[in-house]
Amino acid sequence: xxxxxxxDISEYFDRVENIHLQGWGEPLLNADxxxxxxxxxxxxxxxxxxxxxxxxxxxxxxxxxxxGLDIIVLSAAGATKETHERIRCGSNFEQFVENIxxxxxxxxxxxxxxxxxxxxxxxxxxxxxxxxxxxQLSKDMKVDELxxxxxxxxxxxxxxxxxxxxxxxxxxxxxxxxxxxxxxSRKDKIPFRVYPLxxxxxxxxxxxxLRIVFLxxxxxxxxxxxxxxxxxxxxxxxxxxxxxxxxxxxxxxVRENDFMDIWETSDYQDFRKLYHTRLNAVGNIYRNIGFxxxxxxxxxxxxxxxEEALNKNPxxxxxxxxxxxxxx
Numbered sequence: 112x113x114x115x116x117x118x119d120i121s122e123y124f125d126r127v128e129n130i131h132l133q134g135w136g137e138p139l140l141n142a143d144x145x146x147x148x149x150x151x152x153x154x155x156x157x158x159x160x161x162x163x164x165x166x167x168x169x170x171x172x173x174x175x176x177x178x179g180l181d182i183i184v185l186s187a188a189g190a191t192k193e194t195h196e197r198i199r200c201g202s203n204f205e206q207f208v209e210n211i212x213x214x215x216x217x218x219x220x221x222x223x224x225x226x227x228x229x230x231x232x233x234x235x236x237x238x239x240x241x242x243x244x245x246x247q248l249s250k251d252m253k254v255d256e257l258x259x260x261x262x263x264x265x266x267x268x269x270x271x272x273x274x275x276x277x278x279x280x281x282x283x284x285x286x287x288x289x290x291x292x293x294x295x296s297r298k299d300k301i302p303f304r305v306y307p308l309x310x311x312x313x314x315x316x317x318x319x320x321l322r323i324v325f326l327x328x329x330x331x332x333x334x335x336x337x338x339x340x341x342x343x344x345x346x347x348x349x350x351x352x353x354x355x356x357x358x359x360x361x362x363x364x365v366r367e368n369d370f371m372d373i374w375e376t377s378d379y380q381d382f383r384k385l386y387h388t389r390l391n392a393v394g395n396i397y398r399n400i401g402f403x404x405x406x407x408x409x410x411x412x413x414x415x416x417x418e419e420a421l422n423k424n425p426x427x428x429x430x431x432x433x434x435x436x437x438x439x
Contacts, residue, residue, distance in 0.1 A: 121150045134341075184230075185211055190248050192204035215252060261275065277308065277310070315386060332362050
């Protein structure tokens with residue numbers, strides 16, 4: 112994203128809590144990244160980014176801390192050199208680990224509480240057995256949190272085949288590895304968060320379009336990163352083994368129109384209204400059903416009522432084949 116465009120967008124940062132400087136690319140390749148952090152911090156926003164760690168040199172780490180980065184998420188693909196480098200092509204595992212240790216060391220020496228260092232592990236059928244070993248690695252690198260995420264966007268059938276989560280019932284072997292990791296993280300006192308391994312429709316996805324907006328490098332305004340891949344034409348995604356095609360969602364471009372004018376367009380409002388309706392429908396169930404939440408029968412009634420409400424008020428068509436709509 113050109114700094115000039117980012118500067119124009121920053122006019123609205125006083126309405127924003129967090130700026131996450133990453134989409135489908137590597138943020139540390141942007142020569143203006145430090146200016147971008149600084150401009151967001153001036154508006155009192157917290158700032159975070161996700162990186163593969165390849166360019167996280169001691170100098171870069173020092174500058175990120177100097178500019179006040181609040182959270183840095185580092186993407187790991189394994190607890191061993193062989194696995195990590197097989198999946199993260201072009202990455203050197205030993206250097207990746209050393210870069211994180213240096214960042215943590217600088218943070219400790221300066222007695223800074225930020226940035227929070229998060230290690231993000233993408234769970235697949237290829238690497239999931241190494242998840243427990245990542246707890247010890249996280250401890251050695253002095254990271255603040257370990258997060259196990261899912262391969263939640265699959266543009267090819269090959270990628271969809273290696274996802275760990277299930278569209279029906281999760282493999283017990285996968286669950287046992289996760290349970291072992293949870294136990295190990297408690298023992299080593301490493302905060303650990305893991306995404307679900309079974310799909311279940313959620314009222315509001317993690318990319319909450321009522322509170323989150325994604326702006327791509329070319330200025331396109333979208334509800335989320337999953338609907339705004341910066342390519343021309345349609346987007347292919349695989350969902351539970353089947354291919355589907357969706358169009359890139361762009362409600363306007365900040366190079367041509369004011370951001371708030373785009374936010375208030377009828378199409379964008381209609382998109383958000385669908386989620387407002389879902390939230391209200393489920394909220395009304397909890398407010399009006401009048402049951403004892405301690406009763407198993409009451410819980411079954413609530414589950415059934417919520418399922419009916421969600422079926423009656425579906426997500427937008429472009430979200431139906433997105434794994435995020437099912438809690439993944």
